[in-house]
Amino acid sequence: MSTFGDHFRVTTYGESHCRSVGCIVDGVPPGMELTEEDIQPQMTRRRPGQSNITTPRDEKDRVLIQSGTEFGVTLGTPIGMVVLNQDQRPKDYGNKTMDLYPRPSHADWTYLEKYGVKASSGGGRSSARETIGRVAAGAIAEKYLRLAYGVEIVAFTSSVGSCHLYPPTAAHPSPSTNPEFLSLLQSIDRKTVDNYLPVRCPDEAASKKMVDYISDFKEREDSIGGTVTCVIRNVPSGLGEPCFDKLEAKLAHAMLSIPATKGFEIGSGFGGCEVPGSIHNDAFVAAADSELPASVLESGAARSGVSRPRLTTKTNYSGGIQGGISNGAPIYFRVGFKPAATIGQEQRTATYDGGSEGVLAAKGRHDPCVVPRAVPIVEAMAALVVMDAVLAQQARHTAKSLLPPLKQTINSGMPAGNGVTEAAL
Amino acid sequence: MSTFGDHFRVTTYGESHCRSVGCIVDGVPPGMELTEEDIQPQMTRRRPGQSNITTPRDEKDRVLIQSGTEFGVTLGTPIGMVVLNQDQRPKDYGNKTMDLYPRPSHADWTYLEKYGVKASSGGGRSSARETIGRVAAGAIAEKYLRLAYGVEIVAFTSSVGSCHLYPPTAAHPSPSTNPEFLSLLQSIDRKTVDNYLPVRCPDEAASKKMVDYISDFKEREDSIGGTVTCVIRNVPSGLGEPCFDKLEAKLAHAMLSIPATKGFEIGSGFGGCEVPGSIHNDAFVAAADSELPASVLESGAARSGVSRPRLTTKTNYSGGIQGGISNGAPIYFRVGFKPAATIGQEQRTATYDGGSEGVLAAKGRHDPCVVPRAVPIVEAMAALVVMDAVLAQQARHTAKSLLPPLKQTINSGMPAGNGVTEAAL
């Protein structure tokens, strides 16, 4: 199904060559100021054509809110959003060989196996245009999370091919222990990331190297993959479910649903699997309130007296999630993107009917590297996951708050008067 | 919510110290022979106490089917399953420091933040016992997939700490290009994997090295992580949804929902992000029917004349999934597990109330490495994902089959008489 989320639910529609693409967002809190100006910036960041190393199509992608707001305020009802399809040039895809040969590693063949029919453009819905609805919905989630909790979500390109922002070193086999990386997670913002367009890797040297690297692939009509790292700051603690819907499981689901993704790591990730538990365990320390950033201090939660967690961790191998539930520390993760399947080079492959092999020459205009454009999509999907978990947790917390206090603290090992709330067994 | 799957839906219950753990499995096809003997083997493989490097608790874990079958045949109604909790020794956890200090990197703290109460054993539902219901449900899914399609799901330990079954080499930076690895994926079975107990790494040398490696951590009352690789063979093509519920997204969700997981890679994974598209693209070739294994030839699908895909791929960087949909090639993925959080060593950390720091000494009996026991859990979750996708696709395929043939082939670029079904536009 084309639906994501249980409490904040996004349903998308649209292929490359249809009238429009769009989505319906259900579960938006009522009473929030919201206009297209809140949504367009991320739409524009997602848009191709932002530099000469991305595809030259100028899609415009103006989002139009259809419903769910009045006088610029959300009503609590579903928000329909539409982006018209323009400048699609379906003929680009309609060459002879593309009708005969399914493109290797593209969705042409599997869609046909699945549906028994296929769109003229091949995979159709596997087009990157499908992500427009996600980015629009994510922008709404983000606005709420920022207003209510001061949540900040920032993604950036952390590698292109073998060029890494933080290549593994003897001292830091995984970036999780690298103070430079950890410091970047604390401070990076989108404006800074976009200063490093077209690659969105927030480092002068790495960025320059990546630009050259990609240009090289573009010249050879080839493609290359890379990774996006994303940090979510100021997440409330307590988000995520203990079993199947652990917060990292939902993030993994969300990220692997983005076209062309191959992997997901939370916190220390695969590198952390090689670190002894005695080092990898994140010891607790008392949290220092003075460090709260402005976005948190000005949030609705702060105004409403929602208390911040009493504890934080010395290290953050966990990536802000323990036992599937957020602990209030920054959540960070990395997403791997494969090289784009559609390339200009000739490819030798079989025809749809398996009868013969031949040469497929793609003629479309395609990104040599999709990673920089994936940055706002990663941010959007992260926002959708966190928003859904926030609404679930708000319900649980409010439900509990209406219960009478327990008559006794039960877990007798815990000394009385230790400052833990009466309900803490 | 404690529910997984849309069409084949598992709901689990249970913590470490309650009466029983179990699950309800809804959507099991009717008319399948099923008794506890079909389920117990994977329960036993999951069970701790299988060797001196896993925890010595002898939990027995006998599964009891409560409903949904009669005379050993499934009725199509929900199957309730229960495993009684025995030999739990709650006192093991009840020492004084464990009541004062949340265990670092465990779920104690986040559960308290989430629920405002906590089980005496800390995270409670974050216990590995929660996975019992998953394994029981997975065994049912597996049986169906085997009978209906000849699907084979086999997982094994691919690394422990820095000991890798296929360490990266200059020639093969990622195992995806290593012929030894690819050949192993084609042939590995569970019996072979269990010949290499206690580590379940199907290689004499690597296995021995891992045993020594883990023993070393055990001695130091420390823990270490590792990775599990899983292959799913003979998957029908066409499984998975094009957008949010891509097959790899559901697999990622499923795997990251297993306790202690840190990462997921499908096919070439993160390594594939560094390979040029011109190499990474999996060219199509005609499939050779003669190669079908016995499990497929004897399956219900074969009996029913369900045709196998006409095409396969020369290479399999994609890991059997393209555009979110299975292409019939083996699906393989890797899951990273962190070192277990509970260790025997003393740990310096803060009290629940943040008032002071002190020393927490865990006294429970714990696995120094959870990876070998995770093998059947990974298999179970993989089975649940594939089973859910199979039911979804069966509905779609059957729905289509009742429609009248289209009056024309529409995508005129495709020559007539090319063997593609009339519906293939």
Added chain:
Amino acid sequence: MSTFGDHFRVTTYGESHCRSVGCIVDGVPPGMELTEEDIQPQMTRRRPGQSNITTPRDEKDRVLIQSGTEFGVTLGTPIGMVVLNQDQRPKDYGNKTMDLYPRPSHADWTYLEKYGVKASSGGGRSSARETIGRVAAGAIAEKYLRLAYGVEIVAFTSSVGSCHLYPPTAAHPSPSTNPEFLSLLQSIDRKTVDNYLPVRCPDEAASKKMVDYISDFKEREDSIGGTVTCVIRNVPSGLGEPCFDKLEAKLAHAMLSIPATKGFEIGSGFGGCEVPGSIHNDAFVAAADSELPASVLESGAARSGVSRPRLTTKTNYSGGIQGGISNGAPIYFRVGFKPAATIGQEQRTATYDGGSEGVLAAKGRHDPCVVPRAVPIVEAMAALVVMDAVLAQQARHTAKSLLPPLKQTINSGMPAGNGVTEAAL
């Protein structure tokens, strides 16, 4: 949430005064011919302004398919549909008293209680315009059901106020035993129903009486309710789930979700609660294949050799559903609609703030009786329920068909060779 259905899933958006209303339909089988011409007729039947006893607004309501089809054939991907809002005259509602007083029995007050904000038109989403998306989605479901199984869904006005098409008599306290009623259920079609516009009650005398009755209410600026009866013919047997999602439970859910509904009865309904079981039980008889209508004989199911049930029932108090599951007999049910809340008469009621009582005078143009316009909405919701159940059952049936035959018939009381399939225990 604004979503209906698990397998055939409709999500709607839109209020009275926003840019457009519409929906996304997910789960549409691929390979079905579908254009706006398939959808518009029901949209037009739903449209106000069809006669002088319904509201004079001319909303046009042209549906535009946005996605999910190409060259007039469904792709299997979500179908987005949009209907622009025109001629809405928001000022009609903006009079002074309507801002001060919540309209009695309307959604103005409860929406404000729910959301803390309200649309300028009061309930906003409670507007009948919200049903546009449902009708559009229902038309797609209907087309599939007709092509695949020959399903026919026809609703009609069965009462307006105290004017009943089949008033209770001594001989027939409930229409379920009335041969005239049962014969009408067998033959009624939409064309006939629309011959009795504006009330859509397919009987000359009753129709005329109802027209006069409604005109009387219109004159007095009052409103009146009524009932719609709906029959679904040629439904496959086996639809519906045994427990929470019984087919009649889903129908009840669907019907009570239509604005202004007050009750739902399946088959003999409330009247049947007064009939002894010995009479009410529907005895089985062998089904006569010769009676199959053309729509069934030409359906995909017939072409595919899907067999019709071996049995049918002598009577049909059950309304085609037993134990929550369809038995192949006609499904029929009745839905009650209250008098429309918005009336032209003055009403004495309290202000929003409860401070004072006064007089609210509605000025909008409103239906004195919504029942005739509800007819296509009832049909649409019925189609959505049946379609969802069909997809669920197709998956189950196909899943079973791939299992090996059972080694024995188990329920030994059943004699061998009785023609029941081997799997029938």
Added chain:
Amino acid sequence: MSTFGDHFRVTTYGESHCRSVGCIVDGVPPGMELTEEDIQPQMTRRRPGQSNITTPRDEKDRVLIQSGTEFGVTLGTPIGMVVLNQDQRPKDYGNKTMDLYPRPSHADWTYLEKYGVKASSGGGRSSARETIGRVAAGAIAEKYLRLAYGVEIVAFTSSVGSCHLYPPTAAHPSPSTNPEFLSLLQSIDRKTVDNYLPVRCPDEAASKKMVDYISDFKEREDSIGGTVTCVIRNVPSGLGEPCFDKLEAKLAHAMLSIPATKGFEIGSGFGGCEVPGSIHNDAFVAAADSELPASVLESGAARSGVSRPRLTTKTNYSGGIQGGISNGAPIYFRVGFKPAATIGQEQRTATYDGGSEGVLAAKGRHDPCVVPRAVPIVEAMAALVVMDAVLAQQARHTAKSLLPPLKQTINSGMPAGNGVTEAAL
């Protein structure tokens, strides 16, 4: 699927003759005192064998909590509950004719059509024992609703066959206008209802008449249906969704999912369809706080300062729900139950294979009238619906509360300073 609810989710399992029946309840708020003593009373009320007019089976039905609580307090994790099956005497059903003939109006035939297999007892899951899990889950929901809001849910038998507690009269064609009925709704409690066992009709004369009436049917080995009326008092306003999941739609779904139900009416119901809008509309009046009952004053909501609605209605034709959303007035509805299908009389019907007609003689011990035992089931399902809606609304309300105040009141028609919150546009 055997799952009910989105936020408070119940999944049940079990047939008549399996090891146990039970359920898993997910979404229970943490920190609530809960033991089996809270659940058993309703289990016992549901149990057969409470008098000589219900079935003499003594099923005991002791509920055992498996998980989700510790030291008598909910943990917030899923609560597994099990009730063992005893004294089932499967042979009772195993007579020769029952294997040959599907019982008329029972689920035997449709289950076989659906699943291709059937339980030896016929419909299996269509047994009334399946409702045990619902009643157990409902008891948990009820406890929360009472503690948090003072909600009271009471159902009673309102008719058996043609014996009505409030038969229609010239003055009161529908009980909604009958002051006696409305006064009963305000005061009735379960203790009073059970004073009128075995029929649970809270009126001396009507009760006596019903007992005689049922005995008559019992003697003739026949069965008879009836209706249950249910009232839900002290429901918070704002519950229910505006579109598909209107509160009455969920109630209808819940009620029609109870075995043997034929109809559902909310508020004035079908009778209300014959009342002019000018009378049927429920005018608003200021609510009088002094009237709050003790259960509300002592509730968590009262302690937390959650304000009660400012308005109430003079009449209550709406049954407490307007536009699909609760308005704070008592919710009341009526559910119709058909005569039980299994009767002792001989019935002439066809064999499973349609080959011949013959006589089926049922030998089981069965209720001549299921209505009195349905009373706690109706209460349970009502509790599940309200609880689910409460959690949804708590999330929405809390989400809104963290947003900044709007900069202006927007709907200019509303005078400033009218006491409506700033957010009320």
